[in-house]
Amino acid sequence: GAGVSQTPSNKVTEKGKYVELRCDPISGHTALYWYRQSLGQGPEFLIYFQGTGAADDSGLPNDRFFAVRPEGSVSTLKIQRTERGDSAVYLCASSLTRSAYEQYFGPGTRLTVT
Amino acid sequence: QQQVKQSPQSLIVQKGGISIINCAYENTAFDYFPWYQQFPGKGPALLIAIRPDVSEKKEGRFTISFNKSAKQFSLHIMDSQPGDSATYFCAASIEGNTGKLIFGQGTTLQVKP
Numbered sequence: 001g002a003g004v005s006q007t008p009s010n011k012v013t014e015k016g017k018y019v020e021l022r023c024d025p026i027s028g029h030t031a032l033y034w035y036r037q038s039l040g041q042g043p044e045f046l047i048y049f050q051g052t053g054a055a056d057d058s059g060l061p062n063d064r065f066f067a068v069r070p071e072g073s074v075s076t077l078k079i080q081r082t083e084r085g086d087s088a089v090y091l092c093a094s095s096l097t098r099s100a101y102e103q104y105f106g107p108g109t110r111l112t113v114t
Numbered sequence: 115q116q117q118v119k120q121s122p123q124s125l126i127v128q129k130g131g132i133s134i135i136n137c138a139y140e141n142t143a144f145d146y147f148p149w150y151q152q153f154p155g156k157g158p159a160l161l162i163a164i165r166p167d168v169s170e171k172k173e174g175r176f177t178i179s180f181n182k183s184a185k186q187f188s189l190h191i192m193d194s195q196p197g198d199s200a201t202y203f204c205a206a207s208i209e210g211n212t213g214k215l216i217f218g219q220g221t222t223l224q225v226k227p
Contacts, residue, residue, distance in 0.1 A: 004157070031213060033213075033214060033215075035215075040220070041219060041220065042120075042203050042205075042217030042218055042219050042220050043158065043203070043215070043217050044217070045214040045215065045216070048212045048213070048214055050212075055212055056212040056214060059214070091157055091158070093157075095213065101146050101148070101163070101207070101209075101213060102148075102160055102163070103160070103213070103215065104160070105150075105157030105158045105159065106157050107155070107156055107157050108157050
């Protein structure tokens with residue numbers, strides 16, 4: 001079956017611009033996570049959705065970052081007024097339920113802010 | 115408290131050898147410890163995972179050893195193959211919480227033919 005998909009695979013934007021990154025989780029997975037992976041580092045948690053609601057957004061670095069999941073499936077991570085420090089690979093993962101533990105990751109979106 | 119420390123940062127092993135990667139944690143509330151494998155340009159893929167009620171779990175050539183008292187766990191790759199060359203991440207999470215994973219810094223493994 002189809003895995004987690006993310007679009008675009010690469011995004012180059014200028015400092016100060018707004019970007020949206022999309023995640024399509026595995027069908028039927030209720031839990032969805034966003035992580036950010038900087039070069040040479042492990043992924044860092046950003047936000048967790050259970051269904052439509054953001055149950056834990058403690059990893060969002062500041063209020064320029066926002067994410068939605070309006071219908072409990074596709075999620076969009078939104079970054080306003082991008083900064084060069086936002087450059088990273090943004091990973092999305094889904095799991096059947098929070099307690100199912102096994103998280104399946106997408107290939108990520110590589111964001112470059114120039 | 116939330117950190118997971120991983121070592122070594124990089125590892126070179128001959129084909130057929132044993133690769134060993136270690137992780138340590140502080141938060142005793144962690145109760146799920148997965149290992150992920152990541153190839154360049156790909157997302158992490160779950161390799162094997164363990165819960166603290168067992169000291170060892172084996173799946174094929176991959177074994178996790180878990181030492182609850184020392185708050186350490188390790189991944190052993192037996193009969194390492196060139197196709198195992200990748201970056202490996204340990205992680206930890208808490209049941210009853212959100213399931214968010216706290217990752218180690220990663221180990222880049224190169225298996226020489």
